[in-house]
Amino acid sequence: MQTLKLKATPKEKKSSPAIKHAQEVSGSVAVLDALVAENVETIFGYPGGAIMPIYDALYDYKEQLNHILVRHEQGAIHAAQGFARASGQVGVVFATSGPGATNLVTGLADAMIDSTPVVCITGQVFAHLLGTDAFQETDVINITTPITKWNYQVTDATEIPAVLAKAFYIAKSGRPGPVVIDITKNAQLQKFNYAGYEKCEHIRSYRPKPIVRKEYVEQAAELINAAEKPFIIFGQGVILGNAEKEFQQFVEKSGIPAAWTIMGMSAIPTDHPLGVGMLGMHGNYGPNVLTNECDVLIAIGMRFDDRVTGRLDKYAKQAKVIHLDIDPAEIDKNVKATVPVWGDCKETLPLLTEMIKQKVYPQWLQKFQEYRQKEEDKVIYEELNPTTEVLTMGEVIKELNELTKGDAIIVTDVGQHQMVACRYAKMNQTKSNITSGGLGTMGYALPAAIGAAYGDPSRHTVAIIGDGGFQMTLQELGTIMQFKPNVKIIILNNNFLGMVRQWQQLFHEKRYSFVDITSPDFVQVAKGFGIPGKSISKRPDLKNALKEMLDNDGSFLLEIMVGKENNVFPMVPQGRGVAEIVLCREEV
Amino acid sequence: MQKQEYTITVYTENQIGLLNRIAIIFSRRKINIESLNTSPSEVDSVHRFTIVINETEDVVRKLCRQIEKQVEVLKAYYNTEEEIIWQELALYKVPTDVIAEEVKVERLLREHGAKAVVIRKDYTVFEVAGKREETDNLIKVLEPYGLIEFVRSARVAIIKDSDGFHKKLKEFEYHQPGEDTSENEFLSENEKVFSM
Numbered sequence: 145m146q147t148l149k150l151k152a153t154p155k156e157k158k159s160s161p162a163i164k165h166a167q168e169v170s171g172s173v174a175v176l177d178a179l180v181a182e183n184v185e186t187i188f189g190y191p192g193g194a195i196m197p198i199y200d201a202l203y204d205y206k207e208q209l210n211h212i213l214v215r216h217e218q219g220a221i222h223a224a225q226g227f228a229r230a231s232g233q234v235g236v237v238f239a240t241s242g243p244g245a246t247n248l249v250t251g252l253a254d255a256m257i258d259s260t261p262v263v264c265i266t267g268q269v270f271a272h273l274l275g276t277d278a279f280q281e282t283d284v285i286n287i288t289t290p291i292t293k294w295n296y297q298v299t300d301a302t303e304i305p306a307v308l309a310k311a312f313y314i315a316k317s318g319r320p321g322p323v324v325i326d327i328t329k330n331a332q333l334q335k336f337n338y339a340g341y342e343k344c345e346h347i348r349s350y351r352p353k354p355i356v357r358k359e360y361v362e363q364a365a366e367l368i369n370a371a372e373k374p375f376i377i378f379g380q381g382v383i384l385g386n387a388e389k390e391f392q393q394f395v396e397k398s399g400i401p402a403a404w405t406i407m408g409m410s411a412i413p414t415d416h417p418l419g420v421g422m423l424g425m426h427g428n429y430g431p432n433v434l435t436n437e438c439d440v441l442i443a444i445g446m447r448f449d450d451r452v453t454g455r456l457d458k459y460a461k462q463a464k465v466i467h468l469d470i471d472p473a474e475i476d477k478n479v480k481a482t483v484p485v486w487g488d489c490k491e492t493l494p495l496l497t498e499m500i501k502q503k504v505y506p507q508w509l510q511k512f513q514e515y516r517q518k519e520e521d522k523v524i525y526e527e528l529n530p531t532t533e534v535l536t537m538g539e540v541i542k543e544l545n546e547l548t549k550g551d552a553i554i555v556t557d558v559g560q561h562q563m564v565a566c567r568y569a570k571m572n573q574t575k576s577n578i579t580s581g582g583l584g585t586m587g588y589a590l591p592a593a594i595g596a597a598y599g600d601p602s603r604h605t606v607a608i609i610g611d612g613g614f615q616m617t618l619q620e621l622g623t624i625m626q627f628k629p630n631v632k633i634i635i636l637n638n639n640f641l642g643m644v645r646q647w648q649q650l651f652h653e654k655r656y657s658f659v660d661i662t663s664p665d666f667v668q669v670a671k672g673f674g675i676p677g678k679s680i681s682k683r684p685d686l687k688n689a690l691k692e693m694l695d696n697d698g699s700f701l702l703e704i705m706v707g708k709e710n711n712v713f714p715m716v717p718q719g720r721g722v723a724e725i726v727l728c729r730e731e732v
Numbered sequence: 733m734q735k736q737e738y739t740i741t742v743y744t745e746n747q748i749g750l751l752n753r754i755a756i757i758f759s760r761r762k763i764n765i766e767s768l769n770t771s772p773s774e775v776d777s778v779h780r781f782t783i784v785i786n787e788t789e790d791v792v793r794k795l796c797r798q799i800e801k802q803v804e805v806l807k808a809y810y811n812t813e814e815e816i817i818w819q820e821l822a823l824y825k826v827p828t829d830v831i832a833e834e835v836k837v838e839r840l841l842r843e844h845g846a847k848a849v850v851i852r853k854d855y856t857v858f859e860v861a862g863k864r865e866e867t868d869n870l871i872k873v874l875e876p877y878g879l880i881e882f883v884r885s886a887r888v889a890i891i892k893d894s895d896g897f898h899k900k901l902k903e904f905e906y907h908q909p910g911e912d913t914s915e916n917e918f919l920s921e922n923e924k925v926f927s928m
């Protein structure tokens with residue numbers, strides 16, 4: 145055991161005055177010391193009665209820990225998610241008991257399904273009041289059990305160092321995920337003899353990575369080497385595993401076309417010659433159709449979500465499936481793997497790369513090209529070069545690409561704008577696409593963009609949000625006003641809850657039921673928060689407005705009025721196979 | 733695939749909240765737990781859950797993977813009826829005077845392997861350990877004689893093919909299992925030892 149771990153961390157000089165002279169510390173100080181030892185710099189939080197001792201201790205940690213006061217705890221956790229996704233580090237949240245903790249629920253569910261590492265510290269009523277319906281008491285542990293990778297209630301301060309060490313280890317190792325640590329107020333106040341913080345490196349009941357089974361890697365290589373029409377589909381596992389380089393080497397040596405899921409986007413540059421586009425309901429035409437033509441399907445760090453597979457009984461039935469995943473529970477969950485390659489893809493990919501032959505598949509790639517052309521002719525060209533007077537979402541993204549050169553972090557909300565942004569955005573760097581993929585949480589983008597701006601301040605963070613989703617968490621403009629992260633906000637306003645409207649048009653005989661949404665004057669709203677803004681609706685203003693937004697030092701809100709009833713195509717209608725993807729309304 | 737009865741054996745750390753974490757893996761999928769028992773195991777500090785459900789093997793395998801994914805779970809096994817030795821314990825409370833008067837009752841109890849646990853003036857409590865049909869049968873037999881109370885425990889099961897958890901636990905305690913362990917773990921014993 146090291147004493148006073150602060151001395152061992154790089155932030156030595158910043159060590160807390162509270163600990164320097166005494167071994168006796170409060171649970172609250174131990175919490176903050178743990179964060180410093182874990183190299184946490186930014187916390188997103190909101191105080192309240194049951195977490196006051198921690199906030200009191202934070203008063204003396206202002207130099208080491210940057211606390212961002214959000215406007216709603218949902219904002220705190222989405223910001224922590226955005227931070228984690230942009231930086232690759234664990235996002236940290238503070239919230240009080242009861243309503244503070246329940247406001248985290250959406251973000252926890254989101255982080256759980258999208259494997260985002262966050263540690264949430266919630267205050268809880270005094271231990272002797274547990275179960276008495278005390279003021280602001282909620283059973284946080286039981287509420288969050290299904291939506292956390294791990295959770296734990298601390299009632300005794302002596303547990304704090306080890307529990308927090310475990311929390312960070314669990315959140316970021318293996319398949320990452322959210323962790324909730326609920327700390328009763330007495331434990332925060334309790335003084336105890338603190339022996340220092342020790343990072344956790346092993347928990348006997350927890351195996352973050354399955355051991356690589358070489359014979360499966362060999363079998364996978366054999367299948368790949370014999371394949372004529374192999375196809376790679378990849379997900380966020382590549383990014384979470386920091387395996388972008390290993391992945392790119394694998395793709396390039398194998399010569400195999402590769403398509404990404406929405407969560408895997410940006411793991412390789414979007415215009416990589418072997419990158420053939422996005423999979424899924426609104427993904428590209430070729431990758432969807434050819435999933436059902438390939439002979440070997442190589443799935444890497446992805447989980448065959450139903451938005452990717454469409455109808456399972458019509459999914460890649462002809463193909464042998466190689467599935468590389470770190471989470472054994474994903475193997476055979478939705479799609480049966482011919483060869484399961486368990487393990488961290490950072491370890492398995494190089495092994496596989498070594499065993500495969502260097503190859504090219506010109507004819508097979510040509511097929512993707514043909515489908516690309518069809519999609520271009522029927523969908524993309526018109527979306528990016530519209531002949532109508534009203535702006536399309538696609539052309540906004542095209543202009544944005546030109547200005548950012550594909551170097552920005554793009555944070556999207558949920559709906560049509562999300563699908564269009566992911567279809568057309570160019571990304572040169574990894575961790576560029578931050579979106580709520582699994583849960584589809586409207587209201588995610590604005591707070592997540594705030595977090596991303598802290599997670600990687602060296603890049604532009606551009607949030608692309610619908611008029612509906614923006615109204616779900618726009619209170620976080622207050623956070624931007626106060627703390628001044630640099631967030632560029634684009635609202636693509638179609639005056640509708642567009643994605644739901646699209647479904648009502650296509651599948652409910654255009655019975656538009658409560659999708660017509662009125663918006664406030666967004667520019668005035670931003671102005672009220674001290675954020676400059678602009679609203680445009682005409683093509684000639686587009687480029688300059690985007691430029692003004694990007695060039696502005698600091699945050700900027702740009703509302704862009706777009707076509708009201710534009711639809712996102714292609715589309716794999718729900719309940720159909722991926723090969724039944726349609727390119728236009730008439731085909732639905 | 734046919735649904736059938738599977739007994740799931742889970743080795744875990746002894747941690748508050750883990751029962752809930754495991755139970756909701758079933759309830760989330762609308763799967764009924766027929767029987768659930770928690771107890772110590774052959775290894776000090778390691779807990780053992782015995783869970784019985786009626787499902788297809790495919791579903792059971794996926795459930796076990798989800799269970800094993802929980803941080804505090806060491807290992808989950810699933811077995812069919814033939815692969816285990818199992819028992820349930822049943823208690824029956826019967827009026828003592830009936831037993832005293834009706835000789836037949838005593839004979840019936842003896843035939844069913846019932847053992848008296850408590851004998852009082854007003855009632856007697858018998859216990860039977862056995863399979864479901866056996867304990868069920870005795871209810872039917874006792875009903876006409878004024879069965880006052882009946883209760884049956886969850887199933888406990890021993891896996892015929894298991895050599896216990898002591899050795900397995902050692903592997904969990906290594907940070908990185910050495911070549912040797914991983915070799916025989918995966919190559920020679922394959923699914924049986926470490927199915928994940």
Ligand SMILES: Cc1ncc(C[n+]2csc(CCOP(=O)(O)OP(=O)(O)O)c2C)c(N)n1
Nearest residue numbers: 559560561584586610611612613641642643
């Ligand atoms: C919290 C939440 N509530 C409801 C939905 C269902 N939903 C999905 S897309 C959508 C419409 C989004 O409208 P808007 O934000 O205007 O974006 P658009 O589709 O027009 O681009 C809705 C209501 C959701 N995904 N999340």
